[in-house]
Amino acid sequence: MSATSELKEDDSTDDKVKLAQQEETRNKSAQVLLRRPVSEDGADVHQLIADCPPLDTNSLYCNLLQACHFSGTSVAAELDGKLVGFISGYIVPERPDTLFIWQVAVAEQGRGMGLAGRMLREILARPACADVRFLETTITPDNDASWALFRSLARKLEADCADSVMFDRERHFRGQHDSEMLLRIGPFDASRKVAG
Secondary structure (H helix, E strand, O other): OOHHHHHHHHHHHHHHHHHHHHHHHHHHHHHOEEEOOOHHHHHHHHHHHHOOOOOOOOOHHHHHHHHHHOHHHOEEEEEOOEEEEEEEEEEOOOOOOEEEEEEEEEOHHHOOOOHHHHHHHHHHOOHHHOOOOEEEEEEOOOOHHHHHHHHHHHHHHOOOEEEEEEEOOOOOOOOOOOOEEEEEEOOOOHHHOOOO
16 A cells, blocks of 8 residues: 555545534534523532633632522523533613623633523624624633634624723722723624524
């Protein structure tokens, strides 16, 4: 066998492995259940966030309130009965056209299948977000994954995306936390909110 044919076989094997992995990811993604969180999710949400640095952990009580009071604007992702993703969000008081996304957490076994984007679109499609035309979140300057996620969402929504400092490292955090940049997406058309 020539070196060229060995390379072709190796390439073919690599391609088959990649295709099999892609198929497995698609199947896994299809099995993920997206639902409104419930109070019983609070402890699992707390653990998930702790397992997803660089996210800041909140008190368990805070996560219980997120699962109860903000369930219409938050989402839990479940795979094989286990919580593998969670997004907390709320409608900004006195601005019913703005959804603020507090935290996005995806467990290791939920990564690589576009789950975070799916969860965001799930929230935007909910009745609680019927009047939403803007989405806001805060991101630290070095959180590349979050910047990519939200910029991708802005492109899918065909909406503008702007950022500014919301909470400054020195002024607000007294040097104990990186600055949090406010990312604002919008305005977007309601009909674009569920675009894949």
